Amino acid sequence: MSPWQTFALRILFPAALGALIATLILLLFPEWVLHEERQPAGNTPVDQLTANTAEPLTVALPVTPSSYASAVKLAAPAVVNIYTRKTVKRRTNPLLTDPALKRFFGETEQPDDRMQSSLGSGVILSPDGHIITNFHVIEGADEIIVALYDGRDAEATLVGSDPESDLAVLKIDLPDGIGPAVIADRSANAVGDIVLAIGNPFGVGQTVTMGIISATGRNRLGLNTYEDYVQTDAAINPGNSGGALINAKGELVGINTAIFTQSGGNEGIGFAIPAEIAHRTMRDIARYGTTIRGWLGIEVQEASPELLESLRLPGELTGLLVTGVFPEGPAEQAGLASGDIIVGLNGTDADNAVEAMNRIAGLRPGDTISVDFLRRGERLTTTAYAGLRDQPQGVSE
Template sequence: MSPTQTFALRILFPAAIGGLIATLILLIAPEWVLPQVATPVQEPQPQQHVASNVPAMQGPVSYADAVNAAAPAVVNIYTRKVVKRRTNPLLNDPALRRFFGESEQPSDRMQSSLGSGVIMSNEGHIITNFHVIEGADEITVALFDGRDEEATLVGSDPESDLAVLQINLPDDIAPATITNVDGHDVGDVVLAIGNPFGVGQTVTMGIISAKGRNRLGLNTYEDYIQTDAAINPGNSGGALINAYGELVGINTAIFTQSGGSEGIGFAIPSDIAHRTMADIARYGTTIRGWLGIEVQEASPELLKSLKLPDELTGLLVTGVFPEGPAEQAGLAAGDIIIGLNGDSADNAVDAMNLIASLRPGDKISVEFLRRGEQLTTTAFAGLRDQPEN
């Protein structure tokens, strides 16, 4: 081997071996040779916690569609009645009358009032409050578009503060769309439409604050929707609608210490108003069930006086109408009613409303206690007489 070949083997062979090793290292473990670059660490982003039991916000931003759907069925009501002024008995003396002159004699005057109403049928029936039209000699209805119609009084129900009017309804105006308050909950949005202070049709917004309000001392039959939608004088008889423009109730009264709205208003549920309207339109009066009994809630004082257990709840029968439905069913004074149609009977107002909701001939199951024994009977509702206005 020549010196040149020997030099090449000594120099090039180790270099080739080194290159081969370096290549293998780069392929198998590059991190041993290449510089390491730090991987940027992403800072954790704040999480937006959404409670699983809270529904997403729903409902319209504007309630214009609801108002446009309901407003044409809401009317303004203007009434007039002749009020006779009292005359001084001394003026009955002809001499005194000549002295003061005939022109000085007191004369009758015309008194006006206003309210609201809701068109309930294609036949032009309008529901309003009895106190809006009570004693009126003339009733004028102003429609949504400004047209005036003379109204006639079909009938009234003072015990629920409702009355039914009728007008010649123009073909281009539809009655209100009615919904049942049972499908609504406390907190649902409602709108009140009416004619407060005679300024013209006005819309206010609130929520359903409570349902089933009674014992307010306003009427015999009370089952009100409470709302904080502003209701003022002139709103009486107007519409309480939901966010879809459906009639929920008839605005009736407010609780106030100043005379204005203080966020506590009451409306008669639409199903009660519709039933009253239908009864009056067909029969001229409201049809209510009747059992012919007088009851008293079993208060602790009453139970103690009767030597009955303090935990007992129910309605003590204090009187039974002779030959009435209750007597025919076997009930007697001294019985304690503990259930009506499967529901507990511990509230006299609720029991009265339940019985009144019956139609004559409807069955009602009555559970009661007599001398410590629990008994059950079935009564058939009679027709409650309508008191004279």
């Protein structure tokens, strides 16, 4: 037998026979090959493995509402449009009062006054008809008209204002069927939450825009003495000032106050005064005619690296350097003195002067303030009693 015949019998023939058998199996019994389930290693049954792995493979995605109409329906009736008018003294051209010109042109009458109108928004915060708005909306107004959600108008009286936080309180005779806004729990507000801005932008009528909470606790913006804003990208435009910022439940999150803009229009950076602060201001003004704030009676400066170096103190130290103490004020009575470094207020770190000022202002006169401070390298603690800040004191607390 030739070598070629031997190769064919030993190699090619068995290979061809195996291929033929495999083809017949695939054609006649395809389920043996295509649908055979592979048993996992070990003794775990396939159905048990499937049951154990099914849970982690299921991803639960949050359900986003397709409409916020229910939230708007709850909040919108408490949002009002505000129209103001004030008399503005007209400047008289000095040429018109020149006796020489009067000889040629005679007496020319020029009206001394002119009427100036402006618009804004507000939110009803009490069943008695108290409305919160921005101070800059009604500043200097001689007449204030409130347009309600149902189309009725009411003349409002100014109860009081707080320019340092840019808030003012109005009062109207609240008609039946319209109630105050529901205040949201401030601690539940989180960055990323959906919010809606309701107001009267450009005087077109009540309008709703949507965005999210972009940040909380914004300050150092240079807008007001007291700053503790909720930042949002919901569209806020002229006329929205004093209007409502609500959450997806229809609860009041804040009072829209200002926008950051380089073009004059909305650029997605708006600021609202937290509803909790606005509600407290409304209650204070309605009851006392002014805002009640705590006062410690000190002037402070943040401990910057340069300041610490000049005082030969450790560069990693944080706190507020006391630069002045008001005579017989709460701080002096508690034993604080110039040169002390405050490192804690009521158990919270004190390294931001604005936040510390807001924290103290949020107290009521007589409330205790636990002050942790450093004096000549020694850590000490004292207790002060908040006084009443009854008039602007500059940048001090």
